[in-house]
Amino acid sequence: MLEPDPGTTVSMFSQISAGLYPIFGGEGQIVGPMDVPEIYPQWFGASGSRNSVIGAIGKNANLLKLQNKLDFRNGEYVSIPDTAPCRAAAPAKLQAAVKGPAGKAVYNYIVVALDDTGGISAPATIAVNNAPAAITPSNAVVLTWSPAANAAAYAVYGRTAGSARLLARVQQTTWTDRGAGVRSDAPAVPAQLPAPGSFVARIVGGGGTTELTLSASAPLAVNKFIEHDDTLPIKRALTAAGTTGKLVFAPGNYPIWDTIGVQTAALAGNGSVNLLFKPYAPYDLKPCLEILNANTVFSGINVGSGRETYSLNAPTWADPALFGGQYYDMFVTGSCGIRIVGSGRPSFHEVRTSSLKVGVLLDNDVGHLYFYNCMLSGLVGVYCSRNTGDYYFESCDITGVFCGLMLGVKSVSNHSGGFGAQLHRVHMGFSPFSIYQVIDDADLYASVNSVSGLSCIFNTVQHEQIGEAAIKLLPKSESNMIVTGGFGLSWSSYQYATPRQGWQFALPDSLLPAAQRQQYAVWLGTLGNSDIPRGSVTGNLFASAAPGALGAARIEKLATTSDLEGLSLDASLIVSKEPFAELSLNPATLLRDRTLRAFNPVVRGNLLQNPESPASYKLVGGTLNASANAPVPVPGVFREELGPMPVILQFTPAPNAALCQLQINLAVASYPSSSIPLSLSLWVYSASQSGINVRLNATGSVGTAAAVDKRAYYSQTVYPRGSWSKITGIDNTPTDQSVVYSFVSLELPRDRPTYFAGLMLSEGPLAAFSPRYHIAADDDVELVRPGDGLVLTSPGGNRFRLTVNDQGQISISPVN
Numbered sequence: 001m002l003e004p005d006p007g008t009t010v011s012m013f014s015q016i017s018a019g020l021y022p023i024f025g026g027e028g029q030i031v032g033p034m035d036v037p038e039i040y041p042q043w044f045g046a047s048g049s050r051n052s053v054i055g056a057i058g059k060n061a062n063l064l065k066l067q068n069k070l071d072f073r074n075g076e077y078v079s080i081p082d083t084a085p086c087r088a089a090a091p092a093k094l095q096a097a098v099k100g101p102a103g104k105a106v107y108n109y110i111v112v113a114l115d116d117t118g119g120i121s122a123p124a125t126i127a128v129n130n131a132p133a134a135i136t137p138s139n140a141v142v143l144t145w146s147p148a149a150n151a152a153a154y155a156v157y158g159r160t161a162g163s164a165r166l167l168a169r170v171q172q173t174t175w176t177d178r179g180a181g182v183r184s185d186a187p188a189v190p191a192q193l194p195a196p197g198s199f200v201a202r203i204v205g206g207g208g209t210t211e212l213t214l215s216a217s218a219p220l221a222v223n224k225f226i227e228h229d230d231t232l233p234i235k236r237a238l239t240a241a242g243t244t245g246k247l248v249f250a251p252g253n254y255p256i257w258d259t260i261g262v263q264t265a266a267l268a269g270n271g272s273v274n275l276l277f278k279p280y281a282p283y284d285l286k287p288c289l290e291i292l293n294a295n296t297v298f299s300g301i302n303v304g305s306g307r308e309t310y311s312l313n314a315p316t317w318a319d320p321a322l323f324g325g326q327y328y329d330m331f332v333t334g335s336c337g338i339r340i341v342g343s344g345r346p347s348f349h350e351v352r353t354s355s356l357k358v359g360v361l362l363d364n365d366v367g368h369l370y371f372y373n374c375m376l377s378g379l380v381g382v383y384c385s386r387n388t389g390d391y392y393f394e395s396c397d398i399t400g401v402f403c404g405l406m407l408g409v410k411s412v413s414n415h416s417g418g419f420g421a422q423l424h425r426v427h428m429g430f431s432p433f434s435i436y437q438v439i440d441d442a443d444l445y446a447s448v449n450s451v452s453g454l455s456c457i458f459n460t461v462q463h464e465q466i467g468e469a470a471i472k473l474l475p476k477s478e479s480n481m482i483v484t485g486g487f488g489l490s491w492s493s494y495q496y497a498t499p500r501q502g503w504q505f506a507l508p509d510s511l512l513p514a515a516q517r518q519q520y521a522v523w524l525g526t527l528g529n530s531d532i533p534r535g536s537v538t539g540n541l542f543a544s545a546a547p548g549a550l551g552a553a554r555i556e557k558l559a560t561t562s563d564l565e566g567l568s569l570d571a572s573l574i575v576s577k578e579p580f581a582e583l584s585l586n587p588a589t590l591l592r593d594r595t596l597r598a599f600n601p602v603v604r605g606n607l608l609q610n611p612e613s614p615a616s617y618k619l620v621g622g623t624l625n626a627s628a629n630a631p632v633p634v635p636g637v638f639r640e641e642l643g644p645m646p647v648i649l650q651f652t653p654a655p656n657a658a659l660c661q662l663q664i665n666l667a668v669a670s671y672p673s674s675s676i677p678l679s680l681s682l683w684v685y686s687a688s689q690s691g692i693n694v695r696l697n698a699t700g701s702v703g704t705a706a707a708v709d710k711r712a713y714y715s716q717t718v719y720p721r722g723s724w725s726k727i728t729g730i731d732n733t734p735t736d737q738s739v740v741y742s743f744v745s746l747e748l749p750r751d752r753p754t755y756f757a758g759l760m761l762s763e764g765p766l767a768a769f770s771p772r773y774h775i776a777a778d779d780d781v782e783l784v785r786p787g788d789g790l791v792l793t794s795p796g797g798n799r800f801r802l803t804v805n806d807q808g809q810i811s812i813s814p815v816n
Helices: 231-241 442-447 587-593 636-642
Strands: 009-011 029-031 052-057 061-066 077-084 092-099 105-114 124-131 140-146 153-159 165-170 174-177 197-205 211-218 222-228 246-249 252-256 260-262 266-269 273-277 287-292 297-299 302-305 336-341 347-349 358-362 369-372 380-384 391-394 403-407 419-424 427-437 451-459 462-472 477-484 522-527 553-558 573-577 617-620 622-627 648-653 661-665 678-686 692-701 712-718 725-730 739-747 754-763 790-793 799-804 810-815
Touching: 029 231, 052 077, 077 211, 077 231, 092 105, 092 124, 105 140, 124 140, 153 174, 165 174, 231 246, 231 252, 231 260, 273 287, 302 336, 451 522, 617 622, 636 678, 636 754, 678 692, 712 725, 739 754
Parallel strands: 009 029, 246 266, 252 273, 260 287, 266 297, 273 302, 287 336, 297 347, 336 358, 347 369, 358 380, 369 391, 380 403, 391 419, 403 427, 419 451, 427 462, 451 477, 462 522, 477 522, 522 553, 553 573
Antiparallel strands: 052 061, 052 222, 061 211, 077 197, 077 222, 092 140, 105 124, 105 153, 140 174, 153 165, 197 211, 617 661, 622 648, 648 754, 661 739, 678 725, 678 754, 692 712, 692 739, 790 799, 799 810
């Protein structure tokens, strides 16, 4: 065995022929490049074993006695807990500030430092006497302190003096309390502070027996479980591999207690390889492997946790108070498997993650990361913390106890958060959410009008056994996406047994009651420039059958024309859209969208005279009244077109009537025909088997008092037969430009009542319904160019402009 002394560096350029056992020891460094195709961490003392056994060692002694000999061999490293006094100093200058309005509540906080062996320092304490009664993300408590010597991380406890429990573990010297609940199962402050950490030493004698001689003496005496520690051997093997070598793991379970930086050309597993991360000094998202400025090719490894567990059966990993606002702070502190930082562009082949808070953390500066045939899981499978785009996933499974993919809002490269990627033949789901967006920078989100959402190509991406929603983005998000092949959506049951059985992935009751679950399959903010056609392979989006389901998709705003047929538009809610943005390239859908009030808050006038009043109609063979209730429920699009409280008129035929007819005049005495077509629409219902005929009638010629021409220039008959039907049509403008229009007539069944609503005659193409002759608006009307005014015409034909000055005073001036 080559054992360089401390401070010594040995350069190895020769070929090596050795098995999977230690050949390098000592405290010095071994550097390459070695003349070997593969380097193994076993050469440097890695065990590949997760076995543990009770062992005893005396104070200032180097003889470790084991209950059983197990597989501890010479050259390997052991970890002995509570044996090394803490080297970290206590945090100094602990201060607190209230963000937002101060209050009178008193909260107590304790901050300790952790050294690199898990030792815990003496505490720093502070009482905040002006805290708000209820801490929220916008009314929070901000703690700061000075860096402590030899600190690898910090732990924050609170909020009640004498019973403080762990709130967070962080790497920075600041933490903001945004109101997450104090978990009853969170660790309490250690009874004795400072507290010792673990002692790590190399086995130099007695390997394979119950008495091991160590390379150093333990500072304290203990009798506890002893474990392997493969951290240092793997780090030394990577140093020997350099930036051009290849590190290969033989089958085994490798305990890793600290972050391992990777800059080698390749890192591979040969068989079943599990890297088990259980850091001595944990902090949020501390990585097992960190790839910095390297283009490493990873293959055949599994990265998991030796300590953390996450389960829907025990959902203590999320705080209900912050869940509703989609704040990242709702999650407990936890580790991540692989973090990519810097300018490197690594690729991953057949890599797995599990049992960690985050499987893969996308945090690099240049994007361009590639994943093939990977299975990425954890509480969250993949977290895009810094969206630098151009991510590529092919033939992967991405899932998690909470969600498969999580994106945030942090500012990077002139945009805030989001996720830009291509996903091809990717399986998602088997979790409450496939894709979920969090507010991981609360101050930024509160200060901006929009953040980035999804900028993705989804090619045959399947969302299977969804417990809550396939995609849930923030309302301020802006997305554009292409979906080919469909969504492959399937819903998990909205309920679950305790404990859960089979595929039950609904959110726990503590986060969302059953009556509110599975409202929409997809939640988007603003959407534009998107192509989501009908699913040709795996089907369209569709609504859940849960009692709380509201539809297939909810989109806060459609910004530009997009093909959204794959969202099942009839079952989706689009809250608003830009005036010229269309939901589909399908002519039928385009026609429908022009009639929705939500999309057309400013509507043209109705040429008919007060069509919602029974008094406006001339009746033949029956009576007409406003109906309090529809005979059958109206379809959703009915209310989208006519508003939440439409006026429904009921015509009741007289007994033995020979003719049942309604006639309503135009608002002007005679409307001259022109090159502009007229459009007519209404909703009708009748249980009769007879038809309903509607006509637009011309009754005379310009300048002619007598009705010399009674032709119907528009005529259509429909047969509702027990359901609501919509009649639409556009008049083919007559060639005789002298014709005038006077009334619309409806011929109705004689055996059953007829119900109708939304009778509209307007210029041009079909328009959203308005009962008024003049232009109407559901919202404020704004003239956006400064200085413009409103021009009105008096009964005598004089025109006047109304304008406003900077003091809000209105002035009226004549217009020539």
